[in-house]
Amino acid sequence: MPYVITLHRVQEATQESPPAHTARVLIDRLWPRGLRKQALGDIQWLHDASPDTALRKGLHSGELSPKQFSRQYQQQLQQTPDTLIPLMKLARAGELQLLTATRDPQNSYLTVLRQAVLEALAEEDRECDGGEPSSPVCYAHLKE
Template identity: 40%
Template sequence: MIRCKRVYLEAEACDGQRVLVDRLWPRGLAKDALACDVWLPDVAPSTALRKGFGHRAHAFADFRAAYRHELASHPEHWQRLLHWAAGGTLTLLYAARDEVHNNARVLAEFLEEELLRRDTPSSAVCYQGEFDAG
C-alpha cells in the first residue's frame, strides 16, 4: 500500500516505511525533527520542472505528464520505493500545502501502476510450449 502524507503531520505506526520525496528539505523543519526513514531527493521532479509547476493547480496536468516522463526515464531513482511498497506500507512524505496537486501523488500513482504491471502475467506467447502435451 502506498500512502501520501504531509511532512508536518505526526508519524503513525501504520505509516510503514516513511520516505521524503521532495528535492528540497521542508521549510521550518529541523532534520532531526522529521520521522523519516530515508530522503530520496533524486526521485523528486527536476528543479526546472518543480519551478515551472510552481504548485499552480491549473498547471498540474502538464506537470503530471512531464514528471511521469522523468520517472520513466530514471527507474534507478524509484526501484527501491517499488520494492518497499510491494513488501508493506510505504508513506511518501511531501511538504506542499496542496494535498491533491503535488509530486507525491503523481509518484504514488506511477508506483501503483508499476506494481500492477509487475503482477500482471505475461502474454500467452511467453508460455508457448509450456502447456503442449508432449
C-alpha cells in the same frame, strides 16, 4: 496484490508514530523549511524521485500548467525507472507513506509518483506471474 501507498505532509508525520510495517519516505527535492533532520526519525529522504528543479520552477512560475507538469513528471519517471525501485521494495514490504512539505499532498506531484509506483508494481507482477522472478523486487515478498 493490493499495495497501500498513502500521501501525507511530512510535518504531520514527524509528530506521529507510524503504524507497524509502514515505511515513510520524504520525496521533496528541497529540504522542508523549519524541519530539523533529527525530527525525521525513521523517515527516509529520497529526493531523486521528486520532480527535477526545472519542472518545479516551471510549475511555480506559471510556465507549466498542472496538466503539463504532470505529463512531464511522468516522462521524467519513465526516463529514470531506477528511482522507483526503492519505493517498490518498500511498498512490497508493507504500507508506504509518501511525504511532502506541500500543503495539500492529495493534489500534488505525489499523486503522479504513487500512480507510477503502482503501475511499475503491476507490470512487474504481470511479468512474474507464473514465471521466474525477474528482479529482487519481484520476490521480496518471499523473504517473510
